Amino acid sequence: MDFKSSEQAVGPRSEDVLPTTATAAVKVVIVGGFGVGKTTLVGSVSEIRPLTTEETMTQAGVGVDDTQGVERKTSTTVAMDFGRISINEELVLYLFGTPGQERFWFLWRGLFEGALGAVVLVDTRRLEVSFDVIGRLEERGVPFVVAVNNFPDAPDHPLEELRSALDLPASVPIVLCDARQRGSSRDVLMTLMRYLQNLATTQEAS
Ligand SMILES: Nc1nc2c(ncn2[C@@H]2O[C@H](COP(=O)(O)OP(=O)(O)OP(=O)(O)O)[C@@H](O)[C@H]2O)c(=O)[nH]1
Ligand SMILES: [Mg+2]
Numbered sequence: 001m002d003f004k005s006s007e008q009a010v011g012p013r014s015e016d017v018l019p020t021t022a023t024a025a026v027k028v029v030i031v032g033g034f035g036v037g038k039t040t041l042v043g044s045v046s047e048i049r050p051l052t053t054e055e056t057m058t059q060a061g062v063g064v065d066d067t068q069g070v071e072r073k074t075s076t077t078v079a080m081d082f083g084r085i086s087i088n089e090e091l092v093l094y095l096f097g098t099p100g101q102e103r104f105w106f107l108w109r110g111l112f113e114g115a116l117g118a119v120v121l122v123d124t125r126r127l128e129v130s131f132d133v134i135g136r137l138e139e140r141g142v143p144f145v146v147a148v149n150n151f152p153d154a155p156d157h158p159l160e161e162l163r164s165a166l167d168l169p170a171s172v173p174i175v176l177c178d179a180r181q182r183g184s185s186r187d188v189l190m191t192l193m194r195y196l197q198n199l200a201t202t203q204e205a206s
Contacts, residue, residue, distance in 0.1 A: 016048045021089040027114050028093050028192065030081070031137070032121035033129025034100035035073050037149040037179035039081045041121060042097045045185035046083025052097075053079035076101055080111060085189065093189060100129075108136065117196050118144040119188055121179065124154045127165055134166060145173040145195050147188040 030038045043050045054075040081097030096111050112118075118137055122130045130146075137144050148162060157165075159174050168174060173191050178184045 013049075018084075018092065019086060019089060022086065022092045023090045025092045025094060026116045028095055028189065029111055029115045029118045029142075030095060030097040030121065031108075031118050031133050031144075032098075032100060033123070033126060033133060034076070034102075036100065036121040036123045036126075036129070038097040038100060038121055039077050041119070041147075041149075041177075041179035041185045041188070042081040042083040042095050044180055044182045045085050045189065046095065047086065048084045051082040053077055053081070078104055079107060085186070087189070087193060091193075093193075095189075102132075112140055112142060115142055117192050118142050119192055120144050120146045121177075122146055122148050122162070122166070123151055124148060124157055124162065125151060127162070130166060134168070143196060143199055145175065145188070145192045147175055147177040147179075147191075150176060150178045 030041055032038050039050075039052055039054065043052070055078045057074060057076050077097060077099040078101075079099065081095070083095040083097075085093050085095065087093060096115070098108055098111055099105070120130060120133055120137065134144070134146075146162075146166065146168060148159070159176070163170075163172075163174050166174075173195050175188060175191050177188050
């Protein structure tokens with residue numbers, strides 16, 4: 001009998017172990033409408049193998065979910081995505097991706113608990129799905145940045161035009177990204193971290 005292969009599989013991978021230097025952990029949620037790339041972003045940036053709850057899309061969604069622009073999409077998040085990224089030796093972010101399909105939005109309440117901030121992912125082909133999401137964050141008082149995910153056939157609007165279409169205050173950062181690229185997804189998270197830091201400094205000063 002060959003025990004070697006099973007022995008090798010035992011224990012966490014070195015990249016899964018939390019660095020001993022980590023002193024602060026922050027919860028960040030990744031939100032956005034259906035199929036905007038939330039699972040893709042968590043997967044591209046996470047240093048641990050991301051946990052996802054993807055399920056095959058079924059007939060139940062026909063006529064309910066707007067699949068325009070993402071016709072080739074075959075699976076959807078039903079509970080959440082989970083990933084982790086170390087920003088530096090001390091600071092670790094825990095990422096929680098929400099489900100995009102409206103019928104799973106009741107799960108949002110729990111996912112937002114204890115979150116320091118959020119990233120709203122936006123697909124310019126379907127801006128309207130972002131209105132509700134942004135409204136919900138504003139209601140809950142969760143600070144957020146907006147990341148415009150770069151789909152190839154998406155109309156190319158200047159960011160300031162998108163800001164006014166989304167009715168965002170001038171203070172809310174809005175950036176372009178490609179959720180499939182690790183560096184780009186990481187930049188989005190860094191934008192959020194800088195924004196949260198500025199907010200904290202301004203609040204302290206007032
Ligand atoms: N071209 C391009 N395609 C992308 C990008 N991000 C995601 N996709 C594709 O878009 C589809 C949807 O991505 P997901 O990450 O599943 O989107 P989601 O927001 O998690 O979707 P739900 O959980 O169903 O709401 C997938 O087929 C991705 O491969 C991107 O930046 N560019
Ligand atoms: Mg998803």
